[in-house]
Amino acid sequence: MSKKHRSEHHDEHIDESWLIPYADLLTLLLALFIVLYAMSSVDAKKFEDMSKAFNIAFNSGVNVLDNTTIMETGRQMDDADKNNRKSSDEAKKKENREALMKQEQxxxxxxxxxxxxxxxxxxxxxxxxxxxxxxxxxxTISDNALFASGSAVVKPEARELAVAISTMFGKYPGYEIVVSGHTDNEPISTSDFKSNWDLSSSRAIRFMDILLSNKSLDPRLFSAIGYGEHRPVESNDTTAGRAKNRRVEVSIIRKFVDPENAVSVPATPKQ
Structure with missing residues (x-):
């Protein structure tokens, strides 16, 4: 009877000492994988952080499986790596943009x-x-260099100018080109043009037509605008002022514009 009692007592207390080396084995495997992960990207700061995490884990006397320090450090390292890559990409984009801006200038x-x-x-x-x-x-081209008074037909001698300009443009492709026509505030009403809007628009288009006779230029990058008398650069109260307001402007638009230094449309001068 006493032997049976001792046997039952022995069965109730099975030796669990095997759990200790088992847990240590799992700990070492976990440490191995984390170290391999950290070594996959050479980073002195990462290695230092990982060493500190292991020191804390092994010296605290707490089972690594019950301590989140290493796992938390791993997550922090991953986040830091992503942030570093993002910063590096942004730095490269900025560097490329600055190089392109320099070339454009x-x-x-x-x-x-x-x-x-x-x-x-x-x-x-x-x-x-x-x-x-x-x-x-x-x-900026004065209207009398291009057109007869009240006309949108480009003078024969002015066609040479337009061709020369288009040839120069062909050496620097890829830029947006805007041709704009401007008049003074003297009203016009003829069989060809009902208003200064019509006259300025037609002049811009006719000059643009000659520019685009150069087939190396991309028509998709060109546009023509008529502003009539509504964007003068001088007062229309004088003959000289009105002469300066009658003009055609050909603008080569920058691809890279610094918003802080961009030039806005000038204010209309007092009449």
Missing amino acids: QDLEELKKQLDKYIQTNGMTTQLDTKLNQSQLMI
């Missing part, structure tokens, strides 16, 4: 030099002007 400066040289060589300094700002390179 060089292109437009060189184009302006060519235009200015053509103007000087052909004695057209009183009829043409170029201006480069943070938004565009603008060529």
